[in-house]
Amino acid sequence: MTADLVVSTDRGLYCPLADIHIDPWRAVDRAIITHAHADHARPGSKTYLCTPESEPILRIRLGKDINIQTLPYNQPLLHNDIRIMLHPAGHVLGSAQVLLEPLGPHARTHRSCCISGDYKTTPDPTCTPFEPVRCEHFITESTFGLPIYRWPDPRIVFDDINAWWHNNQTRSLTSIIYTYALGKAQRLLAGLDPAIGPILVHGAIDRLLPPYRDAGVQLPPTERATADNAKASRGRAMVIAPPSAAGSPWLKKFGKHSDAFASGWMQIRGTRRRRSIDRGFVLSDHADWPGLLSAIEATGASRIGITHGVVTPLARYLREEKSLDAYPISTRFEGEVDDTPETDPATD
Amino acid sequence: MHRFTRLFIDLDATTRTSEKLTALENYFRSVPPEDGVWALTLLVGKRPRRAISHTEMRRIASERSGIPLWLIAECHDAAGDLSETLALILPESDRCSLRPLHRVFSEWLTPLRNADEPSRALLLNEAWDELDTRQRLVFHKLISGSFRVGVQRRLVVRALANITALDPAIIEHRLNAPWKPTPDDYRRILSPHEHDSDPAAPYPFFLATPIRPSANDPITDDLRWLEHHLADPSDWLAEWKWDGIRAQLIHRPSLTMLWSRGEEHITDAFPELRALGALLPDNTVLDGEIVAWSDQDRPLPFSDLQRRLNRKQRDLMLFDDIPIRFLAYDLLELEGRDLREAPTADRRARLQNICARLASEQHLGVSPTIDFASWEDLAEQRAASRARAVEGIMLKRKSAPYRSGRARGDWWKWKIDPYTIDAVLIYAQRGSGRRASLFTDYTFALWDNGELVPFTKAYSGLSDAEIREVDDFIRKHTTGRQGPIRMVEPRLVFEIGFEGLRESDRHRAGIALRFPRMLRRRTDKSPDQADTLETLRALLHHSRTD
Numbered sequence: 077m078t079a080d081l082v083v084s085t086d087r088g089l090y091c092p093l094a095d096i097h098i099d100p101w102r103a104v105d106r107a108i109i110t111h112a113h114a115d116h117a118r119p120g121s122k123t124y125l126c127t128p129e130s131e132p133i134l135r136i137r138l139g140k141d142i143n144i145q146t147l148p149y150n151q152p153l154l155h156n157d158i159r160i161m162l163h164p165a166g167h168v169l170g171s172a173q174v175l176l177e178p179l180g181p182h183a184r185t186h187r188s189c190c191i192s193g194d195y196k197t198t199p200d201p202t203c204t205p206f207e208p209v210r211c212e213h214f215i216t217e218s219t220f221g222l223p224i225y226r227w228p229d230p231r232i233v234f235d236d237i238n239a240w241w242h243n244n245q246t247r248s249l250t251s252i253i254y255t256y257a258l259g260k261a262q263r264l265l266a267g268l269d270p271a272i273g274p275i276l277v278h279g280a281i282d283r284l285l286p287p288y289r290d291a292g293v294q295l296p297p298t299e300r301a302t303a304d305n306a307k308a309s310r311g312r313a314m315v316i317a318p319p320s321a322a323g324s325p326w327l328k329k330f331g332k333h334s335d336a337f338a339s340g341w342m343q344i345r346g347t348r349r350r351r352s353i354d355r356g357f358v359l360s361d362h363a364d365w366p367g368l369l370s371a372i373e374a375t376g377a378s379r380i381g382i383t384h385g386v387v388t389p390l391a392r393y394l395r396e397e398k399s400l401d402a403y404p405i406s407t408r409f410e411g412e413v414d415d416t417p418e419t420d421p422a423t424d
Numbered sequence: 425m426h427r428f429t430r431l432f433i434d435l436d437a438t439t440r441t442s443e444k445l446t447a448l449e450n451y452f453r454s455v456p457p458e459d460g461v462w463a464l465t466l467l468v469g470k471r472p473r474r475a476i477s478h479t480e481m482r483r484i485a486s487e488r489s490g491i492p493l494w495l496i497a498e499c500h501d502a503a504g505d506l507s508e509t510l511a512l513i514l515p516e517s518d519r520c521s522l523r524p525l526h527r528v529f530s531e532w533l534t535p536l537r538n539a540d541e542p543s544r545a546l547l548l549n550e551a552w553d554e555l556d557t558r559q560r561l562v563f564h565k566l567i568s569g570s571f572r573v574g575v576q577r578r579l580v581v582r583a584l585a586n587i588t589a590l591d592p593a594i595i596e597h598r599l600n601a602p603w604k605p606t607p608d609d610y611r612r613i614l615s616p617h618e619h620d621s622d623p624a625a626p627y628p629f630f631l632a633t634p635i636r637p638s639a640n641d642p643i644t645d646d647l648r649w650l651e652h653h654l655a656d657p658s659d660w661l662a663e664w665k666w667d668g669i670r671a672q673l674i675h676r677p678s679l680t681m682l683w684s685r686g687e688e689h690i691t692d693a694f695p696e697l698r699a700l701g702a703l704l705p706d707n708t709v710l711d712g713e714i715v716a717w718s719d720q721d722r723p724l725p726f727s728d729l730q731r732r733l734n735r736k737q738r739d740l741m742l743f744d745d746i747p748i749r750f751l752a753y754d755l756l757e758l759e760g761r762d763l764r765e766a767p768t769a770d771r772r773a774r775l776q777n778i779c780a781r782l783a784s785e786q787h788l789g790v791s792p793t794i795d796f797a798s799w800e801d802l803a804e805q806r807a808a809s810r811a812r813a814v815e816g817i818m819l820k821r822k823s824a825p826y827r828s829g830r831a832r833g834d835w836w837k838w839k840i841d842p843y844t845i846d847a848v849l850i851y852a853q854r855g856s857g858r859r860a861s862l863f864t865d866y867t868f869a870l871w872d873n874g875e876l877v878p879f880t881k882a883y884s885g886l887s888d889a890e891i892r893e894v895d896d897f898i899r900k901h902t903t904g905r906q907g908p909i910r911m912v913e914p915r916l917v918f919e920i921g922f923e924g925l926r927e928s929d930r931h932r933a934g935i936a937l938r939f940p941r942m943l944r945r946r947t948d949k950s951p952d953q954a955d956t957l958e959t960l961r962a963l964l965h966h967s968r969t970d
Contacts, residue, residue, distance in 0.1 A: 223491050224499045224512040343512070345436065346504045346861040350888070352439055389498040397492065 080213060080379075081158075081176050082189040084405045089191055089215065089383075091176055094158040097121075098174055098191050108160070110193025111171035112137050113258060115384070125153075127162055129170030129203075132287040133258065149204065157182055165195035166206030167361050168259030169288055175209050187212035190375060194219070194384070196360065197367035198230055202262045202293045208374035215405065216372060218385035219362040220340050227340070227364045233357055234267035240336065240355060241272050241314050248311035250333040254319045254353070257281045259361050261316050262288045262295060264338055270296035274309045277301060278317040278326075303329050322353070340364070372400075381405045427455060428463055428525045429559045435575050444575055448583035452614075459525040461610035466566075468577045468599060472529075474569030475537040476544055478506050481568060484545045485510045488552065504854060504861035507564030511557050521554045528566070529605075536567055578829055588616050593628050593828040600683070601625030626672040626683035627709060627756050627764065628828035632818060632835035646838065650799045654819065654836070661768060661822050662794040662802055664814040665837055666751055667726045667924075668715035669733070673697060673750060675704040682714075693733050696787045697750055703782055710775070711754035711826075712791065716746050723813040726938065727926050752779060753791040753818075756826060764826040768834075771826065809840045810967070815923070816840045842921035843963055844943060848876055848951045849916040851909050852898045855883070863898040863910065864891055866942075868920055870933070872957040876914055879933035879960065885921075885942035894945075917946040917954050925964050933957055935964055 082091050088100040097104040103120030110116055112126075112133040119138045126134055128146040135142065147153050149172065153160040157180045162172035173193060178186040190211035197206050237253070244251045255261050261281040268275060275298045277285070282300040289295060299305050301315060306329040315330060319337070327333065340360025341347045348356035363371060372380060372394065382391045383405040394402035434447035452460055466472075486493050491513050500509045523531075536547050548567075555563055565571040578592075581599065585592040595613070601622030603609040636649050643649045654660060670685040680701035682691040691698050694714065704710070716724035716732070728746050755775040756764055763771050772793070779790045794817065796802040806817050816839035824834035847868035855864035865883050869876035886894065897916060904911040921943040928936035 222499050222502055223489070223495065224503050224509055226512070226516070344503050344861070345508055349436070350862070352888075354438060354440070356437075386498075386502075389495060393492075393495055 078187050078212075079185060080189065081178055081182075081186045082191065082213070082215065082381075084381075084383075089405075091158065091189075093178065093182055093186070094156045094160070094176065096125075096155070096158075096160075099193065108162075108174050109134060110165065110174060110191065111168055111259075113168070113194065116193060125160075127170040127172050129287070129291050130172070131170075132290070133170065133284065136283060136287070137258075154179070163190075163207045163209045164204035165193050166198075166200060166203060167194040167196055169203045169262070169291060169293065171195070171203060171259075173207075173209055175211060187379065189213040189215065190377070191215045192217055192371070194362055195371065196363050197371060198227055198364075200230075200263050200361070201266050202259070202288060202295075206371070208371060211375050211377050213379045213381070214372060214375040214377035215381035215383060216368065217362065218368065218382050218387055218390045220360065220364050221368055221382070221386035221390035223365045225340060225343055225360075225364045226366060227343075227360060228358055230267070230359065233359050237264070237267065237336075237338070237357055238269045238272060240334075241268070244334045245273060245312055247334075248332065250306075250310055250313050250315060250330040252315040252317060252327065252330065252333050252335045253338050253357070254317055254322050254335065255338040255359075256361075257318045258284050260338060260359065261318075262293065263361065264316060264359070265295045265298065266293065268296055268314060273312040273314060274299065274305070276305060276309065276313050276315045278315070278321055280318045280320075281316055301329070306330050322351075372398075379403075425521045425523050425525055425528050425555070425559050425563070427451065428459070429562045431463065432562050432573055433558055435573050441579065444579055445583055445586075448575070448580060449587055452583060453587050456524070457607035457610040460614075461605045461607060462525045462529060464580070464610065464613070465605045466571055467573065467575060467580050469603075469605075471569060471571050472533060472566060473537075475533055475567045476548070478568060480541070480544065481506070481510060481548070481564065484548050485514060487545075488549060489513050489515060502861070507568060507570060508561050510564055511560035514552055514557075514560060517553070517556055519554060520556045521559055523554065526605075528563070532563075533567060584614060588614050590616065596628035596828060597625050598622065600628065602689070623676050624674065624679060624681055626674065626681075627711075627826075629670065629672070629685050629711070630754075630827045630835060631685075631830040632837040633830060633832045635819075635836045635838050637832070647799050647803060650838075654799075657796060657799055657802070659822055661772065661820045662796055663753055663791050663818045663820070664794065664809070664812065665816045665818045665839065666713040666715050666791065667723060667813065667815045668713040668729055668751070671712065671714050671750070672756070673701045673704070673710045673712070673752075675701045675706065675708050677706045690733065694748060696748070700750065700782075700785055700787050703785070704778070705759050707757060707760040708778070709755070709757040710750070710752045711756055712750050712752035715749055715751055717749040719747070725813070725924065725926060727936075747786075749787055749789050751789045751791040754826060766825065767823045768820050768826070769822040806838060806840065842923055842939075842943070843925065843967075844919050844921050845870070845955045845960060845963070846917055846946055846949060846953070847879070847920050848914045848954045849894070849912055849918060850876055850878060850914050852894075852912055853908050853910070862891055862895045864895070866894075866918075867909075868918065869914070870955055870957045870960060871952075872933075876951075877933050877957055879931065879935065879957065880920065880922075880937050880940045882918075882920055882940045882942050886945075890945065914951050917949040917951055919943040919946055925960070925967060927964065933960070935960055 082089050087097055087102045087104055089098040096106045096108055098108045099110055099116040100107050101118050105122045107121040107124050109124050109126040112130055117134060117137060123143045125145050125147055128148055131144050131146050147162050149162055149164055159177040159179055161175040163175060165171040165173045171193060174191045177188040188211045190209045194217050195206050241251045255264055257280045275296055277298050279300055310331040334354045336355035336357055337351055337353050338357040338359040340362055342356030342358045378401055380394055380400050380402040387404040391402040391404045394400040431447055431451040435444050482496055486496055500506050503509045532551055536544055551563060581592050581595045584595045598613045601624055643652060672683045674681045680698050682694055682697050684690050716729040718724050732746055752775055755771045776790055782788050794805060809816050819836040821834040847870055849866050850869045851867035852863040853865040855862055867878050867881050869878045898910060898912050901913040902910045903913055920940055922937040922940040924938035925935050
């Protein structure tokens with residue numbers, strides 16, 4: 077009797093009544109962007125709608141002159157009898173869930189739909205916390221949609237990271253952590269104890285710090301890594317770099333070092349060991365298995381679309397164990413979803 | 425359990441030898457003997473047999489966690505390791521068990537092995553109640569017989585040597601003797617007194633290094649490498665490299681023993697060598713190779729020898745069928761005198777003396793030295809290796825002592841180039857351990873009447889980067905599945921290297937290869953340019969007539 081307000085197309089998720097795409101992977105007229113990671117924000121569309129916090133990051137990523145309209149969290153915007161609201165997703169600064177509600181004549185014929193984008197339910201001081209959104213149709217990500225993924229308390233992880241840094245200093249080793257440049261790097265910085273020593277960042281991360289600082293996020297003092305400051309702080313510094321820096325000549329200037337990777341994938345020994353790094357810290361900006369299940373339940377939705385990740389198993393689990401009308405949504409990523417980290421440093 | 429789990433995590437978390445060594449030293453310094461000996465058993469001894477099947481563990485874990493079996497299978501697929509998968513999905517516990525390691529064996533592992541099904545479920549649940557996630561991982565590996573940790577025996581020996589202030593060779597020697605997981609044996613192995621060694625134990629074997637040991641060596645030519653690194657040919661002694669079982673023959677007043685290089689006691693498989701050993705002077709130790717020997721006075725294929733080893737019962741018919749010979753090439757002890765510090769040339773002269781007295785023994789021979797004037801000369805003789813049914817040439821520095829383990833510099837092996845054939849990748853399976861979440865175990869096929877016929881598996885030879893590339897290809901080009909096996913579009917061609925081949929009715933292609941591995945990817949070849957089964961049959965034919 078009631079139809080889906082949002083459907084899957086070859087350009088991504090689409091609301092035909094509003095003629096709006098959400099995180100389209102090809103150029104469209106109107107795009108709502110949940111957050112600025114490369115697998116959600118693609119260039120070329122005529123207009124973009126995102127949160128004010130996302131805007132400066134989107135301009136860094138997609139170009140200064142793109143046409144952006146902003147919409148603060150929890151404020152309605154009406155368009156073609158569809159009410160659009162953005163709700164905090166807790167993934168990175170400015171990340172949003174997109175709630176689309178049919179009004180007027182559509183209210184009888186269509187279900188309200190919330191597209192989660194990427195989200196996490198664990199605390200993160202660098203972005204507005206995740207808010208559950210009531211809806212009839214929920215489209216959720218599923219990057220870590222298996223019960224083996226359960227995150228440790230981030231406070232414990234940060235204690236481990238600071239202890240590791242300190243321990244490296246006692247052995248005169250520079251500490252290097254590889255992590256995604258947008259979101260995770262800033263979250264990592266916010267959890268570091270600047271009393272331990274100087275903090276240097278790779279250029280790819282440095283250029284994404286101003287939007288955070290301008291939004292009032294508390295980050296410790298950092299310096300962009302140069303040959304000079306790297307040399308001066310050898311054996312003491314913490315260096316934050318994107319994964320692409322691993323094994324590159326860029327590392328030479330830091331002298332003897334110990335390296336680590338911070339990602340949810342580090343939960344699995346195999347992926348940790350395959351990277352041949354000294355340490356793996358389990359720190360993710362995505363929801364873990366309990367986080368996904370609790371977020372799905374909190375929506376009250378009976379129809380659940382699963383995208384971006386471990387699509388089929390989560391859909392089957394929700395159908396068989398929770399009696400929900402759950403279905404997989406294929407993404408532009410071909411073949412089976414891999415268990416190795418995305419190579420794009422912008423995504424987790 | 426907490427201490428041993430800590431050790432496992434520490435060893436697992438680092439790739440640095442120095443850090444692994446520190447972790448081992450810290451552990452063995454503080455662990456009580458009744459636990460230390462179990463740790464030692466797990467690290468260098470025999471892994472415990474499995475006490476429970478994977479299927480049963482999965483079922484009990486599914487009941488406990490409420491996670492359906494199919495979802496556990498999905499998790500296993502993603503994590504690549506069942507012990508880890510189950511540890512991660514079980515309800516969280518913030519406890520940490522202080523149960524000592526030896527009691528994990530006596531109170532859980534042994535009872536688990538002997539219990540009926542309902543009791544096994546109770547026991548497992550009881551253990552899960554007590555253990556935290558990391559301890560569960562280690563525990564699962566212990567009970568399922570899959571315990572492995574990335575640390576070489578050599579490193580454990582070094583750690584024990586460091587904490588006892590003894591020579592690693594002494595520790596190695598003691599570990600070579602039979603020992604059981606008892607605190608007394610542990611104290612004996614770690615005894616600070618140099619002479620507390622078992623007379624029945626073999627000496628640590630000295631192992632040769634392949635010449636041009638690194639694939640990145642700037643010198644790509646064997647002869648130039650030898651000239652550069654080994655320099656003067658007259659400093660070196662050359663022997664054939666036999667295709668047999670490396671072994672030490674030990675004769676003491678009350679016993680004669682034969683040990684293989686894997687420190688396995690193989691005396692019973694070769695009664696004729698026990699009889700031979702008894703003819704040696706008391707307290708004498710020979711190092712050499714057991715080779716299957718034809719009546720035409722030449723070696724038989726290794727596969728013949730293997731049939732002897734596999735026999736549990738003595739089978740006199742087989743002994744007659746497959747005569748063997750111990751080809752001695754070193755003398756480690758003579759009449760109670762440890763000769764290992766003496767120069768190679770010296771030991772060799774004494775060896776020839778001893779063996780001359782036993783010249784009439786058909787089961788004993790001295791591995792002859794090869795006369796050669798130059799490296800070119802030796803290269804020419806090496807080219808005839810296959811015709812002699814040997815694997816190549818050994819080079820030993822005349823002035824060197826008998827060292828222990830893979831000490832580089834004084835013993836080199838110069839093997840013949842492997843046989844090669846170009847084959848097409850058709851099936852793939854996940855690897856294990858570090859490679860558990862990647863497709864690394866491949867099946868290859870050759871053309872036969874327009875059809876690709878599988879003929880061998882191969883697991884090794886690719887770099888990590890190449891493995892990732894092939895893994896990616898497999899995921900994107902899977903055409904079907906059968907259990908854990910993926911059928912893959914036949915598009916990738918590899919050069920397969922192997923050391924030998926023989927007829928086999930257990931293989932679909934009718935031929936079994938020895939030590940098959942991937943030498944390189946043939947990106948220059950399309951699948952239709954791969955070799956045919958006929959080519960392989962021709963190689964088999966040649967190997968017989970060589």
